[in-house]
Every structure is written in structure tokens, then in C-alpha cells.
Amino acid sequence: MKILCWNCRGVGNPATVRELKQLLVVNVPDIIFLCETKIHANELSRIRFMCRMEGCFAVSSDRKSGGMALMWREGVNVTIQNYSKYHIDSVVRREEGEKFRFTGFYGQTEPSLRNEAWDMLRRVKNTVNEGWIVRGDFNAxxxxxxxxxxxxxxxxxxxxxxxxxxxLSLRDVKTFNGWFTWSNNREGNRMVKERLDRFVISDDIMEKMPFLVSYVVR
DNA sequence: GCTCTCACATGGTGCGTGCT
DNA sequence: AGCACGCACCATGTGAGAGC
Known part of the structure; x- marks a missing residue:
């Protein structure tokens, strides 16, 4: 099972959609989580169609900020549990019958909203009974x-x-290749790189999926 | 004096819209 | 489809102030 997560910083322009399609061809993920889509949820159904994905659940951006989408391939069993402007929470059932919880998270930079987002994760944690994978643009x-x-x-x-x-008893998954997941795209000594995006997982996922690997794509 | 935090200005980037 | 423009967002840079 492959999960591709992309902080796309806006998926409204055709070039970004082309880049997304390219990523799908190269990596063939079962599930994609997009954050910072910066577009209305209705637009995502068009993108889902272009990417030939079977299912899609999107949260609209708050004007030009945030926005998330979860898309999955045909044959993958995904059930959305709940969502907010900070997260999309789902249960994913694997072919072998085992299931795990997957939560896509988008952290805020503004301090008061940040606490709201953490509270949302706490609430999700209270409802989790299975292995838990959280993929977040934590902005931290x-x-x-x-x-x-x-x-x-x-x-x-x-x-x-x-x-x-x-x-939340979550452990950081170190990436197999690369380290930083975000950069400000500037030149020379003005370039800033940060590790803002990451997978964090519960202990039982670590036991059930000992060969779990996280890669930085690109 | 050093470190940290906050407010404000600035620059880079992407979306939406209108025009060709 | 491609381009230009305006708007909005976000991170950075700078300076001021607080706390140790």
C-alpha cells in the first residue's frame, strides 16, 4: 500500500495538475493526500477525474489559505470518519482484511488556530481504535x-x-531519503529549508508494518 | 548583554478574472 | 490556450520591548 502526500501550495493551475498527474504515473500510489489545495472542494472532482482516481473527499480552502483533499484508487476501501478545516480522518481497509486509521492534517501558523488544530487531533485520538497514521503539514x-x-x-x-x-503517543517516521520537505524557492543564502511535512504513526502500526518506509519525492 | 517574542513592512507565489 | 493584472496569503527581515 502506497500513500502519496503532497503539499501542493495551490492545485488550481494547469501546470500543478500536470505535475500531480506525473507524480501519479511515476509513483502509482493507492491513496493521495493533498494539502494547501487553495481551491474550492467542487473543483477537486474535476481533478479527481483527470487523475483517474476512484474516490475523492475534499475540504474547501478558507479563501486562499489551506484546503485538503484525499483521493484513492479503484479497489482501495476508504471510509471518511470526520473532517474539519484542519484534517480529514479516514479508515482504510487493506486487502488482507486489516484496517488502519489515516488522518491527513494541516497545521496552522497562527497561534490560536494552531491550538484549535491540536485539539482536533486530540479529539480524533479519542476515537481511534486501530493503528493510526497521521500525515501532516504540521507547520512545526x-x-x-x-x-x-x-x-x-x-x-x-x-x-x-x-x-x-x-x-498523542505518535512517533515521527524518519524519511529514507532527504530530510527537508519544504523550501522557500529562493537563491543562495536566502534559501530556507524546513521539515514541515511528516508522517507520524502509533506504536501498533510500527509493530504491524515493520517495513514501513517514508520517502521524500522529487 | 543575550535571547525570545511580537508587530509591521516586504517580497514571492498562486488563484481568479478578463482580454486576445 | 496564453497572458496580464489585481488580490490574497504566507514566510522572512527588521526593529522594539520584555525577561533573565
């Missing part, structure tokens, strides 16, 4: 090694993120 890092260039992130913010992961 755990320590200084997860940011290269630019100003240092506040210590309080990094500690808060670590505490939340501890509280």
Missing part, C-alpha cells in the same frame, strides 16, 4: 536540525510540538 519542527537557513524557530513552538506528539 521538533528541533533546530529540521530547519536550514533563515531565522531560528522559537524554542517554545518546537517544545509544544514535541509535547503534542508525546501526548
Amino acid at each position: 519542527i521538533l528541533n533546530d536540525s529540521e530547519k536550514d537557513g533563515g531565522r531560528r524557530k522559537s524554542r517554545a513552538g518546537m517544545d509544544e510540538f514535541g509535547d503534542i506528539l508525546d501526548e
Whole structure:
């Protein structure tokens, strides 16, 4: 089972849709989670059709901010449990009959909204009975090694993120290749790279899927 | 003096719309 | 379809202030 997650920073323009289709051809994922779609949910059904995906559930962007979509291939059994502007929560059933929980998460940068988003994850945690995989654009890092260039992130913010992961009993999945998942696309010493996107998983997923690997694509 | 946080200005980027 | 423009969003850079 392959899950592809992409922080697309807007999926409304044709070039980005072309890039998405290319990613699907190269990686052939069973499930795709897109965040920062920056478009209305209705638009996603058109993109789902163009990408030849069987199912689609989208959350509209808040004007030009946020927006998420979960799409899945024919034959993959995905049931949406709940959603908000911060997350899409689903149960995925594998061919062998086993199931796991998959939550796509979009973290906020604004402090008050950030706490709302963490509360949402806490609520999801209370309803999870199976292995739990959370893929998030958390907009947060755990320590200084997860940011290269630019100003240092506040210590309080990094500690808060670590505490939340501890509280939810989620473990960070290190990527097999690469480290940073986001950059500001600037040249030379103005370039800033951060590890804002990551998979975090519950302990039982670690036991059930010991060969689970996370790659940075591109 | 050092570190951290906050507010504001700035620049890069993407979407929506209108025009050709 | 391609282009230009305006608008909106977001991260960065800078300076000021607070706390140690």
C-alpha cells in the first residue's frame, strides 16, 4: 500500500495538475493526500477525474489559505470518519482484511488556530481504535536540525510540538531519503529549508508494518 | 548583554478574472 | 490556450520591548 502526500501550495493551475498527474504515473500510489489545495472542494472532482482516481473527499480552502483533499484508487476501501478545516480522518481497509486509521492534517501558523488544530487531533485520538497514521503539514519542527537557513524557530513552538506528539503517543517516521520537505524557492543564502511535512504513526502500526518506509519525492 | 517574542513592512507565489 | 493584472496569503527581515 502506497500513500502519496503532497503539499501542493495551490492545485488550481494547469501546470500543478500536470505535475500531480506525473507524480501519479511515476509513483502509482493507492491513496493521495493533498494539502494547501487553495481551491474550492467542487473543483477537486474535476481533478479527481483527470487523475483517474476512484474516490475523492475534499475540504474547501478558507479563501486562499489551506484546503485538503484525499483521493484513492479503484479497489482501495476508504471510509471518511470526520473532517474539519484542519484534517480529514479516514479508515482504510487493506486487502488482507486489516484496517488502519489515516488522518491527513494541516497545521496552522497562527497561534490560536494552531491550538484549535491540536485539539482536533486530540479529539480524533479519542476515537481511534486501530493503528493510526497521521500525515501532516504540521507547520512545526521538533528541533533546530529540521530547519536550514533563515531565522531560528522559537524554542517554545518546537517544545509544544514535541509535547503534542508525546501526548498523542505518535512517533515521527524518519524519511529514507532527504530530510527537508519544504523550501522557500529562493537563491543562495536566502534559501530556507524546513521539515514541515511528516508522517507520524502509533506504536501498533510500527509493530504491524515493520517495513514501513517514508520517502521524500522529487 | 543575550535571547525570545511580537508587530509591521516586504517580497514571492498562486488563484481568479478578463482580454486576445 | 496564453497572458496580464489585481488580490490574497504566507514566510522572512527588521526593529522594539520584555525577561533573565
